Amino acid sequence: MQQMDSIDLSPIALVCLLKACAKLKDCYLGRSLHAHIARMSLLESDLFLGSALIDMYIKFDSLHLAQEVFDALLTRNVIIWTSLIAGYVYHGFSDLAIFYLEEMEKNGICPDGVTYISGLKACSNMKDLRKGEKLHAEVIMKGLDRNHYLCGTLVDMYSKCGQLSSAHEVYVTLQAPNEVAFTSLIIGYVENGLPHEALQFFKQIQCGISMDAVTYVCCLRACRDMGSLKEGSELHVRLIKEGLDRNLLVCNTLIDMYAKSGALSEAYSLIVKLSCRNVVSWNALIAGFIEHERGFEAFNFFISMQEEGIIPDDATLSCALKACGLTRKYQEGQKIHTELARRGLAIDTALGNALVGFYAKCGFMDKALEVFESLQTRDVVSWTTLITGYSECESFEEAICCYYQMQNERVPLDMTTFLCTIKACNGLAALDTGQEIHAEIMKKRIKLDPIVGSSLVGMYAECGSLEKAQEVFDKLLSVNVPAYNTLLTGYAQSGNVGKVFSNISMMAQEGLSLNVATFTSILNVCSYTGLLDEAQAWLQCMIVNYGAIPTFVHYSCVIDLLCRAGSVEVAVVVSKMMPFHPSGVVWHDILGSCQQCNHVELGTQTFNYALELNGRDSSIYVGMLNIFSKRNSFKSA
Secondary structure (H helix, E strand, O other): OHHHHHOOOOHHHHHHHHHHHHHHOOHHHHHHHHHHHHHOOOOOOOHHHHHHHHHHHHHOOOHHHHHHHHHHOOOOOHHHHHHHHHHHHHOOOHHHHHHHHHHHHHOOOOOOHHHHHHHHHHHHHHOOHHHHHHHHHHHHHOOOOOOHHHHHHHHHHHHHOOOHHHHHHHHHHOOOOOHHHHHHHHHHHHHOOOHHHHHHHHHHOOOOOOOOHHHHHHHHHHHHHHOOHHHHHHHHHHHHHOOOOOOHHHHHHHHHHHHHOOOHHHHHHHHHHOOOOOHHHHHHHHHHHHHOOOHHHHHHHHHHHHHOOOOOOHHHHHHHHHHHHHHOOHHHHHHHHHHHHHHOOOOOHHHHHHHHHHHHHOOOHHHHHHHHHHOOOOOHHHHHHHHHHHHHOOOHHHHHHHHHHHHHOOOOOOHHHHHHHHHHHHHHOOHHHHHHHHHHHHHOOOOOOHHHHHHHHHHHHHOOOHHHHHHHHHOOOOOOHHHHHHHHHHHHHOOOHHHHHHHHHHHHHOOOOOOHHHHHHHHHHHHHHOOHHHHHHHHHHHHHOOOOOOOHHHHHHHHHHHHHOOOHHHHHHHHHHOOOOOOHHHHHHHHHHHHHHOOHHHHHHHHHHHHHHOOOOHHHHHHHHHHHHHHHHHHHO
16 A cells, blocks of 8 residues: 555546456455545545545445445535435435435535436336426426436336336437337336237337347237237247347247247247256246146156256246146145255245145145245235135135135235135125125226126126126126126026026127037026927037037036936937946936836846946936836836
């Protein structure tokens, strides 16, 4: 240090040296230079030195030393203030950045464009729209709104705060839009759940803008969120032409887009070709297979990545547990849990939720509850996972108890919570609780989309309140085939032929195509009400007009009708021709009809045929016993 004092270093040279120390992270030399500057009393004579010192300590992650330099300065200009503010933003202390920005103005120092950029970044981080709008007004008042970098930051701030219209307004005022503003707006659309708008904007305003990997990644995420495989594939072709398809971030996003969109073979093909694949690559692939309920393949990928020496992270383990739940691999899932406990690893909420879901899927609700209660932080997903588990295990009362406990603990309810609790109400035919949930949905002003609406319609129908089911259905903002099917099922179960067929007519008027579930309701109501001719006509319509393949349920309805109409011979032919093995219900119908019509010979033939297919079905023996009992009673008479 003494040698340094003997060298006549100019302030400009010292500033350059401090910047070099910051870039090289040379803390020792940087602090030595600081000591030299202090001994030579150079700090007050040249504020650029103060700014360079603050910037250097920020790069050293020594905010307290940067603050000490700032506090020691008797005179502070806009550069000094801006250096400190930018440092706090860089290290994530956005609230302190805003505090010093306000202090700066109180001290009569006018912020410049660079200061406003840091201030707006702080507002973005905190999603502080009010403060961001105030800074925007100051920018306009000072004529700084032509600064492209500043306007790009404004676009980002409004996007992060969810004000996409304001972000777009700022964007269109740019005389020469740059890729930063362009990408910021696309990110805003995607992060605010508007992927369609993101892609529209990308298509409209891509000319003249040089796009980097980040822009394409955002657009691929929009394709993923929309499930738009066609547009995602088109972007992939462009990426290949521009040579960006070898970028790891781009490759991982492509794997994610293909996997989530259901193009699982394309996703797998990409990861096989990727030489530098990492944990993110594997997570994207595994999560996609999980989403499409391909649990066996997902778990095999989990094994493969470890064989490559890639260490799973929490996201991987969550996916692996979901795969174990889907495939009921109880031992493998338990091994993961045991290994986590052995390593003493902290189980965060997301991983804990996956454990709860795994045990619930495997039917071990006591273990699921144990993990749930051990979680330090429980979010809405934790509760919903537990409620879903109870509902799937048909422990409907426990599911509803969890819902009420959630309310007592003031856990915010989301749409999934309502849906799985409504399912529990269906299981118990708990109309009162279902009505309470409906009232809560209305109170929260949640729009009745087809999914929510269908679940409410189904709940009211299951509880026998068909008028209320129709009322909810009529209030839906939009209806689809599943919503109609839910209503039709309710009317079919009550044998209301008129309502079933009037709603079928409404579907036709609205241009909705009947599917397999729709035909199930139609044939069920025909079965309940003895409409044999109509059932046969609808079955033919299903096959010929809609190209649908009848299920076992459809054949069962027709066989039931034939038996009740006394056409037991035809029923037997249908049972033998259908591409399914008849169940106990079908044998019960046929043998019951043979009993009623005293068809002992046909009953015996049916009995022998049934024995060949499933000799352990007790209903076959009961049916045959009834036939012989009736024949003996006739002989006695």
